[in-house]
Amino acid sequence: MEETDRGVLKRTVEEQEQIIHDIEKQLDEELNNSKQNLAISDEQVQIFKSEIEDKKKVINGLMEDLSTYKSKNQELEEIVRGLEEKIKKIEEEYQQKEKELADANIKIEKNKELIETSIKKEYEEQVGRQTRTIKKQKEEIASLTEQVNELKNQVNSLEEKNGSLKDLIENLKDKLESNKSAILEKTDQVLDLKDEIKQLNETVNALREKLELSEKKDFKYIQGREQILESMNEALGNARMRVLLIIPTIKDLEGLNLSILSDRVNVRVATSIEKTEEDQDILNSFKGRSNFTFRNFSRKDRWGLEFDREGLIIATNSEKAGPVGFYITEYKQIEFYLTLLSEAWVQGHPL
Numbered sequence: 001m002e003e004t005d006r007g008v009l010k011r012t013v014e015e016q017e018q019i020i021h022d023i024e025k026q027l028d029e030e031l032n033n034s035k036q037n038l039a040i041s042d043e044q045v046q047i048f049k050s051e052i053e054d055k056k057k058v059i060n061g062l063m064e065d066l067s068t069y070k071s072k073n074q075e076l077e078e079i080v081r082g083l084e085e086k087i088k089k090i091e092e093e094y095q096q097k098e099k100e101l102a103d104a105n106i107k108i109e110k111n112k113e114l115i116e117t118s119i120k121k122e123y124e125e126q127v128g129r130q131t132r133t134i135k136k137q138k139e140e141i142a143s144l145t146e147q148v149n150e151l152k153n154q155v156n157s158l159e160e161k162n163g164s165l166k167d168l169i170e171n172l173k174d175k176l177e178s179n180k181s182a183i184l185e186k187t188d189q190v191l192d193l194k195d196e197i198k199q200l201n202e203t204v205n206a207l208r209e210k211l212e213l214s215e216k217k218d219f220k221y222i223q224g225r226e227q228i229l230e231s232m233n234e235a236l237g238n239a240r241m242r243v244l245l246i247i248p249t250i251k252d253l254e255g256l257n258l259s260i261l262s263d264r265v266n267v268r269v270a271t272s273i274e275k276t277e278e279d280q281d282i283l284n285s286f287k288g289r290s291n292f293t294f295r296n297f298s299r300k301d302r303w304g305l306e307f308d309r310e311g312l313i314i315a316t317n318s319e320k321a322g323p324v325g326f327y328i329t330e331y332k333q334i335e336f337y338l339t340l341l342s343e344a345w346v347q348g349h350p351l
Helices: 002-036 042-178 180-214 225-236 250-255 277-284 331-347
Strands: 219-223 242-249 266-272 292-296 302-307 311-316 324-328
Touching (some): 219 225, 225 311, 242 250, 250 266, 266 331, 302 331, 311 331, 324 331
Parallel strands (some): 242 266
Antiparallel strands (some): 302 311, 311 324
8 A cells, every 4th residue: 555655656756847847938939028028018918927936836845746746655655665674574583483483393292202202111111020920919818818728628628527436435435335345445436536525626616716817807718709798898887988899780780888978988890881771770879979989890700998097808709619709908908909900990980
């Protein structure tokens, strides 16, 4: 727009200069004609003078317009120069910003590669450590389960022997009653049998003491679904802040007394949740309790409960033998076995 105004002013100035030149040329011609015709009357002279004055006024007006146009032209040129300087400055700033943006993009790409490499390495190392720990803990649980079963078998065997010996003693008593004449001959045999019975009773008592120790406050052996649910309800009654619950299926929740938990207790549940109407109805029944969070863990291979780092229940879920596990309250043992419960929560699919 400003370029157009400058062009118009320039053409106008040129046109005005041409008009002034033509008028001056005309005046010179008329003056020469006047000199050649000296015989012109006074009236004509006055007319010529009047025309000359008029021409001068026109010339003066044109000169003023010319001066005005030149002044406007200078102002426009100054404005144009100012705009050109601003445009140049903006272009320089744009080029600088463009360069800074390119440099920033390069830095971002470099940092992105470094961060991705670092995160990937740390994740792989953590997964490796976690896998090794879980494997070791599973082996220890299998070993403990085997030891407990062996102790139970020994106790059962000893009790069977004890029962057989008792039957034998009763039979001997009967024989002694029926054959008193052979009492003296059998006395040594009876005494030997009593010693053997005494030793067997001592062995049984020792094994029972071991079992009783295993059922003390810091370790309790549990077997079967009913014992698992009973122990879990006992633990829920002691929870004050946090509970992590791992059960094979969401239907198993029906055996737990979750209503005793306060709304202040944060409860995380990892369990197998199918798309059946029954499972969905159970899940929907917890929508009103914002302190409950569910994850779908489909493996159905374990039972577990941990609360406030004060107690932990863990058991394998076997279809043939039923669940077998233990309830512990010792802090270091809880920290050790908690990984097996956390694994189920981490691998569960958020809902």
